[in-house]
Amino acid sequence: MSWLLESPLFFLVLTLVAYQVGRAVHARTGGHAVAQPVLVAVVLVGATLLILDVDVADYLDGTELLSFWLGPATVALAVPLYRQASRLRSLVIPLLVAVPLGAVVSVGSAVLLARVLGGDELLERTLAPKAATTPVSIALSETNGGLPELTAALTIVAGILGAVAGPAVLTLLRIRARTARGIALGSVSHGIGTSRALAEDRTEGAFSGLAMGLTALATSLVLPLVLALLL
Amino acid sequence: MIAGLTWLLGCQLVGEVVVRATGAPVPGPVVGMVLLFAVLLVRRPVDDAGVLRTSDALLRHLQLLFVPAGAGVVGYLSLIRDDALPITVALVGSWVLGLAVVGWTVTLLSRTPAGRERR
Numbered sequence: 001m002s003w004l005l006e007s008p009l010f011f012l013v014l015t016l017v018a019y020q021v022g023r024a025v026h027a028r029t030g031g032h033a034v035a036q037p038v039l040v041a042v043v044l045v046g047a048t049l050l051i052l053d054v055d056v057a058d059y060l061d062g063t064e065l066l067s068f069w070l071g072p073a074t075v076a077l078a079v080p081l082y083r084q085a086s087r088l089r090s091l092v093i094p095l096l097v098a099v100p101l102g103a104v105v106s107v108g109s110a111v112l113l114a115r116v117l118g119g120d121e122l123l124e125r126t127l128a129p130k131a132a133t134t135p136v137s138i139a140l141s142e143t144n145g146g147l148p149e150l151t152a153a154l155t156i157v158a159g160i161l162g163a164v165a166g167p168a169v170l171t172l173l174r175i176r177a178r179t180a181r182g183i184a185l186g187s188v189s190h191g192i193g194t195s196r197a198l199a200e201d202r203t204e205g206a207f208s209g210l211a212m213g214l215t216a217l218a219t220s221l222v223l224p225l226v227l228a229l230l231l
Numbered sequence: 232m233i234a235g236l237t238w239l240l241g242c243q244l245v246g247e248v249v250v251r252a253t254g255a256p257v258p259g260p261v262v263g264m265v266l267l268f269a270v271l272l273v274r275r276p277v278d279d280a281g282v283l284r285t286s287d288a289l290l291r292h293l294q295l296l297f298v299p300a301g302a303g304v305v306g307y308l309s310l311i312r313d314d315a316l317p318i319t320v321a322l323v324g325s326w327v328l329g330l331a332v333v334g335w336t337v338t339l340l341s342r343t344p345a346g347r348e349r350r
Contacts, residue, residue, distance in 0.1 A: 004232075013296075015298050015299060015302075016295075016297065017296070019292075019295045019298055020346070023296075036294065037294050037295070038294035038295075038297050038298060038301060038330065039301075041294075041295075041298045041301070041302075042301035042302050042304070043298075043300055045298060045302035046301075046302045046304065046305040049302060049305055050305055056302075056303050056305060056306035057306075058305050058323070059299070059302065059303070060299060060300075061328065063298075063299035064297070066295070066296060066299055067296065067299050067300065069289065069296050070296045070297070071243045071260040071263075072236070072239040072240055072243055072257070072260070072289060073289045073290060073293055073296055074243075074258070074260035074261060074264055075239045075240075075242045075243045075246070075260050075263040075264050075266075075267050076262070076264075076267075076285070076286035076287075076289045076290055077237055078242075078265070078267035078268035078271060078286075079266050079267075079271070079282070079283055079286035079287065079290070080263045080290070081264075081268055081270040082272065085264070085268075085272060085346070089340065091337070093340055094336065094337040094339075094340035094341050095337070097336055097340060098332070098333045098336035098337045098340070099333065100338070101332055101333070101336055102329050102332050102333035105325070105328050105332045106325050106328070106329040107255055107325075107327050109322075109324060109325035109328045110309055110321045110322070110324075110325035111241070113317070113320055113321035113324045113325060114317045114318070114321040115277055116315035117316050117320050117321065118316070118317055119317035119321065123317060127318065127321050127322065127325075131325075131326075132320065133258065134300060135258040136256070136257065136258055138269050139256075147310075149306075149307060150307050150310050150311070151309075152300070152303070153303070153304040153306075153307040153310075153311065153313075154318065154322060156297070156300050156301050156303075156304055157304065157322060158322060159297065160301060160324055161322070161323065161326055162326070162330075163294070165293075166321055167328060169287075169328075170330065170334060171325060173330070173331050173334060173335070175331075175334035175335065175338060177337070177338060177341065179333065179337065179341065180333075180334050180337040180338045180341065183334070183337050184329075184330045184331075184333040184334035184337065185330070185331055187329060187330070187333040188329040188330045188333070189326070191293065192294070192297050192301075194293070195290075195293035195294045195297070198290055198293065200256070200332075205290075209264070210260055211333070212261075213257070213261040213264055213265070215262075216256075216257050216258060217256065217257050220256030220257065221256065226287075
């Protein structure tokens, strides 16, 4: 049986089944926010890996076939944006101000909050890039003295937080315009937040995807400066 | 479908090449997204064009593509547990602050009043 636990086929089927269960739970609960298919699937797959004592690296290798499509899917975010192109012009200035400001706040507040609660400098550097999409947050953690693998995990958690709680918190904050909601969600929860935004509303999804891309760029530029200031 | 995939993968490929050639601090797929956006603006494809349908199909299951990375977090549970308090508070706190600052800034600076866009 041990061949099974090293087989891409097993890992792919496990992931697909878990995702289908997630979709079913989402539908059954009438689209409850916590029942995000990605969260349900992650919990199911994670628990299975722990129970079967599977090496996570084997699982990640085995599901490469699936993860590969994140690249083309990111490119595909141009399509919802294209459908909203007429709204883009009036949002250029707000985007150029809000996204870099958001990047400074994300990085700075993560560092300061970790410090106040007794985190060491390594943890501060590891947490700092977590709002940027995973390939960028990993690279930034590497070049700025964090733990890249832990940064990747925390980035995913920040994304899932956005998929689960993003729309509710935005409503609490009285942010109602679809464009503002999408831009905010993409700025703090990258692609995973965008997946929720797309499910909420076309405009929200389009601008979330755009904000994700701009945040990747802004975080890369401001992170070294903010770290130099605070550390 | 195949024409659509060719556009998506082609744009990503060009994006990756550009990023590596220039050392730009963004992921290749993000450059690919900007490139495809420009292509769409120029070519103005019809509603049922392959690239639009393929993109919609891929984005409909965007969450599936994050499941492997998400499940990979179990490999770091012990590291997270060691610093659970600072990690949780810093992560959630800075997430809320970022969300609020970006959302409020866009709302303030948008020329169209928030009420008009609500649907």
